[in-house]
Amino acid sequence: MTDDKQNVVELELLRAQRSRLADRIRPPWWYLTGIGIGYALVFAFPFASRFLGVSIWPFVAAALAVAVPLQWGWTRTTGIKMGFRNLSYPGPGRPARYAVVIVSLGAIVTEHFLIDRGLTAAAVAVAALAVAAQVALQQALLRGMRQELQGGGGAA
């Protein structure tokens, strides 16, 4: 095989290997369930605050108690630590990261607004929709991670 063909083969091999690595980013059932429970706690805060007078800290602690073991289990299962991506980090998952923030803030503000006007059932519906949206967005984030790994993170 000539050297230039050998180089093409090596680059193709790298792509195939990255695809195999990216395939590990598949959420097990407990991961998305845990994400749903975590966000349910977040979106339950406006109700607990209004009707039970609970402060935000028990909710922060409960959300962390779900998120930390979830992330640990996820890293252990996949064998991949992706590192923190902020909103300015470029990549395929960026729109989903923006959407996570917008849905979170939008849902909490809307819930407060509806609860203050006595529309509790509507607020519950908003919370449920927001949890479903966050689970869907998490899947979009994972798709973004897979695409990033397949694309080589700009490395090749």
Add this chain to the structure above:
Amino acid sequence: VTVKAKPDALIHPITRLSICGLLAAGADWVEFAALRDAAGISDSVLSKQSRVLEDAGYLEVRKGAVGRRPRTWFRLTPNGREAFQAHVAWLQQAARVRPEDAGDTAAPAPSAVPATNDRG
């Protein structure tokens, strides 16, 4: 940021190229088994080649344990990432420019990279 294409003899062997390529793909840390499976190599090959890369300062290794099971994590150092990107840029350049129609502007021939006996 443009990467200067430059062959790297240490990364050139396919096994080390695979290890670096997987670690440069976007993950922060990759665990031993995940790297082994994705690269399609054996435990002993990964151990040996990762040690070579670690000694060269291209790879950072973190060892831990979950219960009694040892867990080893790898990531590229900034030097390793830079060397890999330069090497891949050179590979791409060499693959694009065919020797017969490249003339004097051809990329350095891959044969210029010192031969190693552990390709594959």
